[in-house]
Amino acid sequence: MSQSVINATPEKVAGVAQRNKPGTGERITRALDRSWRPVALLLVCFGAWWAIAAAELVEPYLVPSPGATLDVLTGKTDYLWQHTWVTTYETLLGFLIAVVVGVAAAVIMVYSTTVEKTLYPILLFAQVVPKIAIAPLFVVWLGFGIAPKILIAVLIAFFPVVISMVTGLKAVDPEMLQLSSTMGANSWQTFVKIRFPASLPHLFSGLKVAVTLAVTGAVVGEFVGANEGLGYVILQANGNLDTPMLFAGLLVMSLIGVILFVLVEIAEKFLLPWHASRRDSGVTTAY
Incomplete structure (x- = not known):
């Protein structure tokens, strides 16, 4: 050239x-x-x-009107907020633990073939086991506190984080790795400067899936055994045929998932401005 x-x-x-x-x-x-x-x-x-x-x-006790649902949302704001905060806390804590443990496990698996061959089948087996089926065991082992809900949220959110991070770390151009080795970079420098930044687009794709699954995990744990949280609210409303409260709980739960997804999307936008999907301006070929 x-x-x-x-x-x-x-x-x-x-x-x-x-x-x-x-x-x-x-x-x-x-x-x-x-x-x-x-x-x-x-x-x-x-x-x-x-x-x-x-x-x-449809009978009102099966499908309430939007007005009745709105009355519950506005009339029982304190009650719903109290339980919303519990579910949000469980979701965030479970998600953060899943991210830290998942990223660490992915790095170890990429750098150790033995660990990958040993750990990957176990992760796959743990993923295919229905979490709602083993949730009662966690309640028996850990009680009715917050721990079982966080654990279920971690287990559900963990797999997308691991898979996306492993994919991202392995997707690095081999020529870039050879170039860094030729220039004298050690394994840590190669990881910090090349592997990890290149894996972030894949990681954020997994994070956006994981954060919504973490909400599901927390609510599933509350279904099995809890005395607070949106899962508890929905379960109580279902038992009392209080469909306006049930619909209100479902709407708030969905809103939590949407907000967390948007927050991850915003974080991706600010942390990965260089990625092709985030460019508002740049160079376009005319061929």
């Missing part, structure tokens, strides 16, 4: 076009373009729910 091409700016290279950074208006337009479809779908679902309840096609 000639020196003139190397020193040339992107817009001066044949077949390459430079995209300008989008302004505030363009960013707002893009955000609206991405969000109007899911918002429209939610409005359609809400409209169908309201129409079914208004037409009394």
